Amino acid sequence: MAKTLTINGQHVSAEDDQTLLEAALDAGIKIPTLCRLEGLSEVGACRLCLVEIAGSAKLQPACVTKVVEGMEVQTDTERLRKYRLMILELLFAERNHICAVCVANGHCELQTLAQQHGMSHVRFSYLYPQADVDASHDRFVIDHNRCILCTRCVRVCDEIEGAHTWDVMGRGTNSRVITDLNEPWGDSQTCTSCGKCVQVCPTGALFEKGKSVAEMAKRREFLPYLTLMRQQPR
Amino acid sequence: MPKQIVIDPVTRIEGHSKITIHLDDTGEVQDAHFHVTQFRGFEKFCEGRPFAEMPSITARICGICPVSHLMASAKACDALLAVQIPPTAAKLRRIMNLAQLIQSHALSFFHLSSPDLLFGMDGDPAKRNILGIIESHPQLAKDGIALRKFGQEIIAMLGGKRIHPAWAVPGGVSEPLSEEKRERILTMLPESVTLIERTLSWYKGILETFREEIRVFGNFPSMFMGLVTPESETPGATSGKPGGYVGQGGNGRAAALEHYDGVLRLVDASGQIVLDGVDPATYQQYLAEAVEPFSYLKSPYFKPAGYPEGIYRVGPLARLNIIDRCGTPKADAEWTEFRALRRGVILSSFHQHYARLVEILYGIERIEQILSEPGIRDKHVRAFAEPNRSEGIGVAEAPRGTLIHHYTIDENGLIRSVNLIIATGHNNLAMNRSVKQVAQHYVKGSHLQEGMLNRVEAVIRCFDPCLSCSTHAIGRMPLHIQLLGPESEVLDEIKRN
Numbered sequence: 001m002a003k004t005l006t007i008n009g010q011h012v013s014a015e016d017d018q019t020l021l022e023a024a025l026d027a028g029i030k031i032p033t034l035c036r037l038e039g040l041s042e043v044g045a046c047r048l049c050l051v052e053i054a055g056s057a058k059l060q061p062a063c064v065t066k067v068v069e070g071m072e073v074q075t076d077t078e079r080l081r082k083y084r085l086m087i088l089e090l091l092f093a094e095r096n097h098i099c100a101v102c103v104a105n106g107h108c109e110l111q112t113l114a115q116q117h118g119m120s121h122v123r124f125s126y127l128y129p130q131a132d133v134d135a136s137h138d139r140f141v142i143d144h145n146r147c148i149l150c151t152r153c154v155r156v157c158d159e160i161e162g163a164h165t166w167d168v169m170g171r172g173t174n175s176r177v178i179t180d181l182n183e184p185w186g187d188s189q190t191c192t193s194c195g196k197c198v199q200v201c202p203t204g205a206l207f208e209k210g211k212s213v214a215e216m217a218k219r220r221e222f223l224p225y226l227t228l229m230r231q232q233p234r
Numbered sequence: 235m236p237k238q239i240v241i242d243p244v245t246r247i248e249g250h251s252k253i254t255i256h257l258d259d260t261g262e263v264q265d266a267h268f269h270v271t272q273f274r275g276f277e278k279f280c281e282g283r284p285f286a287e288m289p290s291i292t293a294r295i296c297g298i299c300p301v302s303h304l305m306a307s308a309k310a311c312d313a314l315l316a317v318q319i320p321p322t323a324a325k326l327r328r329i330m331n332l333a334q335l336i337q338s339h340a341l342s343f344f345h346l347s348s349p350d351l352l353f354g355m356d357g358d359p360a361k362r363n364i365l366g367i368i369e370s371h372p373q374l375a376k377d378g379i380a381l382r383k384f385g386q387e388i389i390a391m392l393g394g395k396r397i398h399p400a401w402a403v404p405g406g407v408s409e410p411l412s413e414e415k416r417e418r419i420l421t422m423l424p425e426s427v428t429l430i431e432r433t434l435s436w437y438k439g440i441l442e443t444f445r446e447e448i449r450v451f452g453n454f455p456s457m458f459m460g461l462v463t464p465e466s467e468t469p470g471a472t473s474g475k476p477g478g479y480v481g482q483g484g485n486g487r488a489a490a491l492e493h494y495d496g497v498l499r500l501v502d503a504s505g506q507i508v509l510d511g512v513d514p515a516t517y518q519q520y521l522a523e524a525v526e527p528f529s530y531l532k533s534p535y536f537k538p539a540g541y542p543e544g545i546y547r548v549g550p551l552a553r554l555n556i557i558d559r560c561g562t563p564k565a566d567a568e569w570t571e572f573r574a575l576r577r578g579v580i581l582s583s584f585h586q587h588y589a590r591l592v593e594i595l596y597g598i599e600r601i602e603q604i605l606s607e608p609g610i611r612d613k614h615v616r617a618f619a620e621p622n623r624s625e626g627i628g629v630a631e632a633p634r635g636t637l638i639h640h641y642t643i644d645e646n647g648l649i650r651s652v653n654l655i656i657a658t659g660h661n662n663l664a665m666n667r668s669v670k671q672v673a674q675h676y677v678k679g680s681h682l683q684e685g686m687l688n689r690v691e692a693v694i695r696c697f698d699p700c701l702s703c704s705t706h707a708i709g710r711m712p713l714h715i716q717l718l719g720p721e722s723e724v725l726d727e728i729k730r731n
Contacts, residue, residue, distance in 0.1 A: 100398070101291045103284075133282055135646035141284060186646075209647065210620065212403040213290035 005071035014067040021049055021062035024075060031075050032084060032113055035150035036063050037200055039223035040159060043151055046091075048084055048113070051075045059083070085117045093124040094173060095131060096145040097203070103143075103216040104204030110148060111203075127173060134179075136186030139209055140198050142177070147205035149175055153197035160226060165191040196223075237261075239677065244268075244691050251699070253690055254528075255673045263677050266670040268662070268694060269529045277652040285314055285621065285643050290400045292639065292654070297397055298341060301334035301389060302632030302657075304402045305494065306639040309628030311404030313515070314643060316622035322612040323406030325604050328494040329419075330392050330402070331630060332597040335493060336426075337385025338633035339550070339590040339597075342698040343433075344378025347587055350692050351440060355447065356685030374436070377429045381594065384426045388601070391415045406616035416605055423602050427564070430595045434568060437591060444584065450675040451693045452583025452668030455503030457536060457546035458555040459660065461496040461514065461631050462489035490561030491553060491596055493631035499556045500536065500546065505578045508536075514629035517638055523655070533662040534655055545667065548635025548660040549697065550589035555579040560592070562599035568592045583668055583696045590633075590698075621647045632657045634698055658699040668693045 002013050007024050014023035019042065024031050034046040044064040051062045054072035062075070074080070091097075091110060099105050131144035154166040154177060165188055169178045179185045198206040199218050207216040242252030251269055258264040276295055283291065289307040293300035305327055312319055349362040352371055361370070368375040386396045392411065393399025401408050441448075465488050489499060498517070500509035509520060523532040524541045535544030546552075554560075560569045572592055575585065604610065621643060628639045635657030642650045672693045676686040 101287055101294065103287065105400075133284060133648060135284060135648050143284075209284075210286055210404070210618070212286045212408070213400040215400075215403070215408065 003067050003069045005067055005069070005073060007073045008075055016067075018067050019063055020051060020060070020065045020067055020071075020073060023067050024062060024073075029075060031062050032116070033063060034109060034113060034148070034202060035152065037152050037156075037220065037223065039227040040152060040155045040200070043155070046148070046150060047087055050080060050083060052077055052080060081117070085119060088114050088117055088119055089122045089124055091148050092119075092122050093126050095127070095129060095147060098145075101213050102146060102204040103207045103211045103213060104146070104218075105214040107214070107217040108204060109202035129173065134185050135209065136184035137188075137191070137193070137209070138186065139193060140185070140195065141207055141209050142179075142185060143205055143207070144176055145205075146203045147177060148203060149177065150202055151177070152200040152202065153177060153206060156196045156200045156223070160223070160230070161192060161194050161196055163190050163192050163194075166197060199223075239673075239687075241687060241690060244694055251694075253669055253694070255669075255677055255690070261678065263670070263674045266666070266673040266690075267528050268665045268669050277654060280649050280652045283649050285311055285626075285641060285647050285649055286404050288639075288641065288649065288652075289402055289404070290398070293398050293400075295654075295656075299334060299338050299632050299634070300398045301330055301393075302630060302637050303639070304399070305331050305630040306628040306632075306637045308402040308404060309630060310626040310639040310641050311628070312406075313626030313628060314621045314623055314641065314647075315404055315617070315619040317405055317617040317619045319406040319617050320612070320614045322410065322609055323615040323617075324495070325607060325610055326392060326407050326411055326615065327402055329601050329604050330389055330399075331494045332601050333385040333388035333392075335385070335631075335633050336594050336597045337382045337389070338698075339594050340378055340382040340385065342633070342695075343587055343590050344375070344382070346698070347692070347695050348374065348378065350688070350695070351437075351444075351587070354443075354685075355689050355692060359684060359688070362688075374433070377433055381426060381429050381433075384422055384598075387422065388419055391419065403616065405618055408616065410613045410615045411611055413611055416611065419601065420605055423598055426598045427595070430591060430598065431564075434591050434595065437588065438571075441588070447689065447692075448582045448584045450671055451689075451696055452664060452671060453581050454667060454671065455581060456664055456667075457500055457502050457508060457539075457544075458552035458579065459498065459500045459536075459546045459548050460553040460556050460636055461492045461629070462499045462557055463492045463561070464495075464497045464511070465489060489556075489558050491557050491559075491565075491593070491600075495630075498629075498636070501556050501579060503579065503581065505555070514636075514638070515627040517627070517629065517640075517655075521655070523659075529662070531662050532655075532659055533666075534660050535663060542663055545663040546660065547583070547664045548657055549586060550593050550633070551580060551583065551586045552635060553631065554589045554592060560596050562596050562603065564599055565592055565596035568595060583664070583693065586696045586698070624650075634658055635660050658697070661697050661699065665694060665697050665699065668696070 001016050003016060004011065004013050006012065007027060007029050010027065012023055012027045021031055032048045034048045035043055042063045044061040047061055049062040050059040052074040053060055099111050133141060133143045135141045151168060154168060157166045158164040165179050166177055169176050169182055179188045180190055185191065198208060199220055200223065204216060237257040239255035240252060244251045244253055254267050255263055256265045276292065280288065280291055288311060289304050292303040292307045295303050345364045348367055352367060353362045389399060390396045393401035498509065498512040498514050499507065502508050520537055521534050522537045523534045525532055535541045536546050537544065554569060554572060560566045569592055572588060625642045630637055637657050638655040640653040644650050669690060672690050676689050
């Protein structure tokens, strides 16, 4: 049964099991996202898609909130813009994101979002963590300095490739994505070297070996197609 | 009790430094030091990074000459891959390197040093800057800006942006040259030749008024080092002169100007070849670095001669001193005239200005030659390979002299160590000696005069040291000089804001 709600004052009808984000996208309303990628499951990790819902003081992530009949949703208020900018600044402050010398410079979702949200500087102190670069794999490199823990790599490896090489270790700012049981990527027994993790990574954290600065453009169009084809009965 | 004069900061140079002049009891200059007061740490924080990022990271060392670092770094990375880059890629890199030479020399000559040349060393400091030049000599200012723009435009056309282009990559360049861009560069060339010829003839006209400065501005015997073309009339020969150090290979006497590739040559103060035909990758056999407690800038010296006797100079003057010809017709004519200033090699560092102008002319002519070479628009401009060596050395001529990048990597291609010898470093010993020479001639302890202290700064400007990526704000010349007495009391003071 279809449901009717308003987003930014606009009447929208949505499928029963749709999320707010899907309903908004169908209606041509853009909500910023970072951890989400079409074709993968939703985790609500980045909190950039937070929206205001009338009657609730709490902000809700649009990607994991189901539509409800009569919902009144705001996606672009002063308050939301303030929080989104803050989230982006905190992401930059947490690791060592040096756009100018990053392989993904000009092709980075984090960088693009920062530009779109008018981030001129970061108001928080940088943590400057000591983060490693694992270049033990033949073809790919993980630079933890640029990782924002969106877990796209974890999900694509598990849900699409079925290898589940990637996972997350540790808590808080000590969290790291790891391969197998925190072994060097090059030693991984499960990795099929398919490269999907590299293509879905929104930043320069995962890249093809040998790429120079600003050269790592990612191709993500394959994902929804691959998901669709795998769902079809053979 | 000795006294000390401090010039801090030194103005109209790229970066931060100060000069101290030490006076003895009688008020005579005893010694003088050029201190580089900034510390950057590039060699340290590059450790652990994937080597392919190095060209772009090290380009950030400087905003004036990022291309020079891009070239030396990309060449060091080529050496790590152990590949021969496509010939077209080498040609395109060469063009960008020359464009960089032109824009940087124009900046040094017109923006930083021409105020001293036009208004005189004793001129009013309020006017003695690029804004003063625009007011009183608008044509010269325009010529300077146009020449710098010419170089910058070529860099932007090839690399996508003027400063810090990421276009030179391990194995070649990321984009070939289009016919449209080639033609655009070609149409810009004739005007640039006119500008530099006009400047050259003006400069030669005023040279006579600086006789005294020419005599004492870093005018001393030293060796000169730089790259030359590997052309050879007598292959395998070394200089064969008594006291000459044996190189590998060796050139004949037809070596031309070379900024991107080539072999190292070293000549002594009498013009005799000391070292020739040396593969720059073997630099460690010939060069060592000393550390002085008063400066963050290391002092490289010629190893076989020892420290500090192994003093040598690099840069435009050194390059014009070591070659047998420039290699382009107009520059060759100017070079012949330049070398006729004195028998043997030109020793006065004041003539760096002149040498810069000759090199600009050479750069423009050479760009035209390369653009007309067959295969310049070839689409094959990059060789792909995994690292095949654990050590890579890249050497190119930056505007200020020979630039050496030396990397080692681990088995995964992550940087293990970095050693950079920057052009300004090679000149460190020479700059210190030059400061002392000028101070001894002009500074008399009892009082400070603006003009005499400006000369102490001006001799540093001759070397156009690039101490970092920062230039000072236009129109302002902050300067603080103190003359200190035995009890550190201020005897005299000059302050400019």
